[in-house]
Amino acid sequence: MSELDDPVGSSLHGPHAALARRVGRTATYPADVATFCAVPADPAPQDWADLARLVGPGGLADLFTAPGTPPPDWTPEFAMPGRQLVAPVPTGDVDPRVVELGRDDDPAMLQLATATRPGPFFARTARLGTFLGVRDGGELLAMAGQRLHPGGWVEISAVCTAERARGQGLAAVLVAAQVARTAADGGRAFLHVVDTNAGARALYARLGFTQRRPVLFRGFRVPG
Ligand SMILES: CC(C)(COP(=O)(O)OP(=O)(O)OC[C@H]1O[C@@H](n2cnc3c(N)ncnc32)[C@H](O)[C@@H]1OP(=O)(O)O)[C@@H](O)C(=O)NCCC(=O)NCCS
Known part of the structure; x- marks a missing residue:
């Protein structure tokens, strides 16, 4: 997979590692920096549970370059096609x-x-x-x-x-x-x-x- 297929994950696990907050295999930025989240290429139920803990109840998980679909009880907040x-x-x-x-x-x-x-x-x-x-x-x-x-x-x-x-x-x-x-x-x-x-x-x-x-x-x- 190219670095550009999941640039959020590549950044959080690479050059932005010092900024990253993590639970298990998931990561995100501090809330006053960015809401982008990373999950592994093959997200399992445990990964979504870890990300939910990381983001917190009612929090916004921006998944624009993350693979997979979160569990059905996560509410879609926005979806905008882009390039x-x-x-x-x-x-x-x-x-x-x-x-x-x-x-x-x-x-x-x-x-x-x-x-x-x-x-x-x-x-x-x-x-x-x-x-x-x-x-x-x-x-x-x-x-x-x-x-x-x-x-x-x-x-x-x-x-x-x-x-x-x-x-x-x-x-x-x-x-x-x-x-x-x-x-x-x-x-x-x-x-x-x-x-x-x-x-x-x-x-x-x-x-x-x-x-x-x-x-x-x-x-x-x-x-x-
Ligand atoms: C999109 C945005 C950043 C463009 O900013 P800008 O400084 O006006 O951009 P430019 O001046 O470089 O180019 C815009 C237009 O001015 C024209 N232009 C460039 N130089 C010019 C000049 N010297 N004299 C007159 N017009 C000029 C360009 O041809 C261009 O025309 P177009 O609308 O046909 O493309 C600005 O509209 C903006 O802040 N939008 C809201 C935020 C946003 O959407 N950001 C992009 C997120 S991806």
């Missing part, structure tokens, strides 16, 4: 407006993600990797971050631009900068996008991303 795209080989220079964001930027990143809703984003999501942004004076206008790290791959995530700064190419330069940075570190970038996000899909297609496989963003409420 996994892989980056092209980078070309060109990184735009000089792109800066690396740090912990001082945490409140601004959370505010931008809350306003634009690029996907799940919590108080410490930015701990998952390097975040790049473009500022105007003190204001964070746009950002693109790194999330999952399966093997030599790096997932680009939390791509968003403040409403007032859209259509100026900021998301394009930030995604291109993350692609270039990943390649410079010897890796290759990929990302996920929901099918209904036509604007983002057009952006990634224009940047040369190609589809690797369909995915289903799916979350389940643990009973209790």
Whole structure:
């Protein structure tokens, strides 16, 4: 199985192992980082019981790259078709407006993600990797971050631009900068996008991303 078939599991058992919380063969992130969960390739009833303990009664288990189907008493919370795209080989220079964001930027990143809703984003999501942004004076206008790290791959995530700064190419330069940075570190970038996000899909297609496989963003409420 390729690292990209279960990037959550590959990250939690690999480069993100220090962040992982585990019970048995299951793993997840701290709740203020991410709700993604990993189960083994052949999940057995014991694994689902372990994951239920890990997530806690009434908790949300985001299983978007996990194999198998949870027991029937887990309530489906959402299911959205999407795609996994892989980056092209980078070309060109990184735009000089792109800066690396740090912990001082945490409140601004959370505010931008809350306003634009690029996907799940919590108080410490930015701990998952390097975040790049473009500022105007003190204001964070746009950002693109790194999330999952399966093997030599790096997932680009939390791509968003403040409403007032859209259509100026900021998301394009930030995604291109993350692609270039990943390649410079010897890796290759990929990302996920929901099918209904036509604007983002057009952006990634224009940047040369190609589809690797369909995915289903799916979350389940643990009973209790
Ligand atoms: C999707 C999103 C990140 C795009 O941000 P953006 O900074 O406006 O993106 P860009 O400016 O790079 O590209 C968007 C459009 O502007 C156009 N554009 C790019 N450079 C331009 C320029 N210099 N002048 C005018 N228009 C330009 C592009 O052609 C593109 O047009 P399109 O709609 O036909 O694709 C933004 O709409 C957003 O934050 N959405 C909500 C969060 C989200 O869905 N994130 C993606 C999750 S996968």
